[in-house]
Amino acid sequence: MGNHKLTKGFISCQEAGNICDKSQYKEASFWQRFKLSLHIFWCEKCNAYVKRNSALSKMLKLYSEENCNQHLSETKKTKLEAIIDQNK
Numbered sequence: 001m002g003n004h005k006l007t008k009g010f011i012s013c014q015e016a017g018n019i020c021d022k023s024q025y026k027e028a029s030f031w032q033r034f035k036l037s038l039h040i041f042w043c044e045k046c047n048a049y050v051k052r053n054s055a056l057s058k059m060l061k062l063y064s065e066e067n068c069n070q071h072l073s074e075t076k077k078t079k080l081e082a083i084i085d086q087n088k
């Protein structure tokens with residue numbers, strides 16, 4: 001059980017929380033937000049936290065409407081859409 005942190009994405013829960021913060025979120029790079037979405041996918045605790053944060057819905061819209069088209073390949077878009085579906 002102790003090593004599950006390694007499977008929760010590339011960032012710590014604390015960093016995920018920081019990126020979730022609305023002011024930090026605006027400053028976050030695309031990769032920070034991408035890593036946050038991965039972390040949320042793996043981490044139930046942060047998933048629950050982020051679901052209470054209105055920034056999440058904005059984040060998911062950004063991915064689906066803007067960043068996906070600009071930065072992600074079709075393959076990554078499909079994967080990301082799957083992640084977004086998991087978090088609905």
Ligand SMILES: [Zn+2]
Nearest residue numbers: 013043045046
């Ligand atoms: Zn977490």
